[in-house]
Amino acid sequence: MRKNIVAGNWKMNLDYEQGLSLFSEIVNMVKDEVRGDQQVIICSPFIHLASLSKLSAGVTNVAVGAQNINEAASGAYTGEISASQVKSTGSEYVILGHSERRAYYGETDSLLAKKVDAALANGLKPIFCIGETKDERESGSYYDVIKTQLSAGLFHLDAEAFAAIVLAYEPVWAIGTGLTASPEQAQEVHAFIRKTLAEQYGQAVADQTSILYGGSANPANAESLFSQPDIDGGLIGGASLKSRDFLQIINVFNG
Numbered sequence: 001m002r003k004n005i006v007a008g009n010w011k012m013n014l015d016y017e018q019g020l021s022l023f024s025e026i027v028n029m030v031k032d033e034v035r036g037d038q039q040v041i042i043c044s045p046f047i048h049l050a051s052l053s054k055l056s057a058g059v060t061n062v063a064v065g066a067q068n069i070n071e072a073a074s075g076a077y078t079g080e081i082s083a084s085q086v087k088s089t090g091s092e093y094v095i096l097g098h099s100e101r102r103a104y105y106g107e108t109d110s111l112l113a114k115k116v117d118a119a120l121a122n123g124l125k126p127i128f129c130i131g132e133t134k135d136e137r138e139s140g141s142y143y144d145v146i147k148t149q150l151s152a153g154l155f156h157l158d159a160e161a162f163a164a165i166v167l168a169y170e171p172v173w174a175i176g177t178g179l180t181a182s183p184e185q186a187q188e189v190h191a192f193i194r195k196t197l198a199e200q201y202g203q204a205v206a207d208q209t210s211i212l213y214g215g216s217a218n219p220a221n222a223e224s225l226f227s228q229p230d231i232d233g234g235l236i237g238g239a240s241l242k243s244r245d246f247l248q249i250i251n252v253f254n255g
């Protein structure tokens with residue numbers, strides 16, 4: 001069966017010490033509670049990765065991820081960080097295709113396909129984000145947008161490689177806005193994503209793929225979202241910065 005995943009995306013928040021202290025709190029609270037079919041992932045700024053991986057060594061249900069990598073293997077790319085460098089910190093995951101990177105740093109589907117390849121070639125599992133803007137939702141073109149993001153970013157992979165992918169549906173209009181997709185709206189898109197995966201890779205692969213919801217998820221709405229049949233957890237921004245809120249969201253799966 002596919003895993004339930006609660007992933008925190010810290011974005012560009014927390015200094016070094018603050019990050020270690022929040023992570024330690026999370027590890028201490030979840031290490032004995034989270035079941036084997038559930039995974040907690042913290043995607044921190046690069047500065048924290050190596051230390052967080054050490055803090056969670058041996059805690060199999062807590063993993064660490066980055067929020068970006070460069071598509072190249074190495075070289076003269078001042079300020080960039082490669083997949084192998086991230087992997088060498090002990091990280092297991094990397095967020096790719098977040099709408100903030102698509103919008104503010106011009107990341108295109110074809111660039112993201114290269115980043116996916118770089119991640120997989122180095123044993124990092126991508127948490128690949130897709131989702132429509134407000135205009136795209138209102139014009140009704142969101143299914144096309146999501147299908148294009150999936151096919152241009154991921155469908156060059158064969159089924160074996162695709163097995164390492166975690167998907168996150170993050171409607172751009174719901175990120176950091178306090179506007180959450182309703183459980184029905186989110187479920188509708190998640191079911192569409194799974195159907196699209198089944199057409200590409202077959203039902204077995206589609207059924208194994210964890211599809212997370214992201215966008216103003218919080219302790220008050222997590223249960224109604226995560227109880228939908230095609231929602232396998234969340235990618236949490238703001239609420240992952242407060243240990244109590246994040247823990248409450250994780251505990252939806254333990255309830």
Ligand code: 13P
Pocket residue numbers: 009098170174175176177178214215216217235236237238239
């Ligand atoms: P918020 O939970 O702050 O809306 O952010 C969601 C997000 O972008 C996670 O990647």
